[in-house]
Amino acid sequence: MNGLTLAGVTAGYRHRPVLRGLTCGPIPSGCVTALVGPNAAGKSTLLRAIAGLVHAQGSIRFGDRELIGMPARERAHHLAFMPQALPQDTGLSVIEALLGAWRAMPDGMLRGSEAALLNRVGEVLDRLRLGHLGMAPLQSLSGGQRQMVALAQAIIRDPPLLLLDEPTSALDLRRQLEVMGLLGELAREGRTVIVVLHDLSLAARWADCLLVMNQGAAHSFGPSETVLTPEMLDEVYGVEARIEPCSRGGRTLLIDGVSERAMPG
Numbered sequence: 409m410n411g412l413t414l415a416g417v418t419a420g421y422r423h424r425p426v427l428r429g430l431t432c433g434p435i436p437s438g439c440v441t442a443l444v445g446p447n448a449a450g451k452s453t454l455l456r457a458i459a460g461l462v463h464a465q466g467s468i469r470f471g472d473r474e475l476i477g478m479p480a481r482e483r484a485h486h487l488a489f490m491p492q493a494l495p496q497d498t499g500l501s502v503i504e505a506l507l508g509a510w511r512a513m514p515d516g517m518l519r520g521s522e523a524a525l526l527n528r529v530g531e532v533l534d535r536l537r538l539g540h541l542g543m544a545p546l547q548s549l550s551g552g553q554r555q556m557v558a559l560a561q562a563i564i565r566d567p568p569l570l571l572l573d574e575p576t577s578a579l580d581l582r583r584q585l586e587v588m589g590l591l592g593e594l595a596r597e598g599r600t601v602i603v604v605l606h607d608l609s610l611a612a613r614w615a616d617c618l619l620v621m622n623q624g625a626a627h628s629f630g631p632s633e634t635v636l637t638p639e640m641l642d643e644v645y646g647v648e649a650r651i652e653p654c655s656r657g658g659r660t661l662l663i664d665g666v667s668e669r670a671m672p673g
């Protein structure tokens with residue numbers, strides 16, 4: 409079982425503890441888990457802690473392996489992390505940026521011929537409907553197109569654990585649906601997919617599980633139907649909302665307004 413289990417995880421930055429003994433899981437493989445919560449709740453910090461980009465204590469187990477203390481080279485076999493920041497303006501083409509993402513990985517992962525590698529790049533570009541942009545310089549792309557390239561960079565190595573920080577924030581409506589559909593497919597193929605989302609309607613419609621974070625801790629975790637409730641939205645976000653069925657199954661969120669609850673600044 410390739411689920412992810414977090415036990416007593418603390419992490420943060422110099423002089424600023426963010427995660428305070430966070431415990432959650434197992435976050436199952438084969439599912440899309442949306443990581444949600446207010447600004448500064450610690451969502452990105454949690455993904456960075458799992459990815460080994462900030463120092464963490466406690467236990468982060470993926471399957472039967474402990475990730476804390478695992479050398480970066482070995483950890484790269486297990487996971488890929490897509491940060492919020494979009495790929496920098498460089499003269500690289502989209503194809504070169506994808507090859508670069510692959511080549512930045514530890515030597516042991518550079519298996520296969522150049523032709524096989526280019527084949528894999530083509531496969532990922534097609535899966536993301538980016539084939540027509542392969543030769544385009546990154547700097548000529550729109551924000552949404554660049555976000556799609558960042559997603560392609562994350563999935564190209566096909567690791568079993570995908571950590572994606574707001575991968576739909578710059579995308580148009582159709583692209584958002586396509587990306588969430590793709591994440592669902594990647595999960596059904598056996599991967600563990602954890603995706604930070606601010607759009608709770610998208611989370612309600614597409615995520616199998618929700619992990620709600622608040623002030624550096626796990627507020628709630630479980631199937632989206634049980635976790636996404638008007639009570640949680642009031643308590644964590646300070647909004648009054650209703651959750652309604654949507655036309656093709658799943659549920660969507662209707663926000664009525666801010667609630668009377670006083671929220672921390």
Ligand SMILES: Nc1ncnc2c1ncn2[C@@H]1O[C@H](COP(=O)(O)OP(=O)(O)OP(=O)(O)O)[C@@H](O)[C@H]1O
Pocket residue numbers: 421422424426445446447448449450451452453454
């Ligand atoms: N590099 C950093 N150095 C110092 N503090 C940081 C750094 N990155 C984030 N923080 C702080 O850590 C806390 C949690 O930030 P984080 O980015 O994890 O929250 P988040 O839930 O992802 O927020 P958002 O929804 O706004 O993206 C915030 O108080 C933030 O100011």
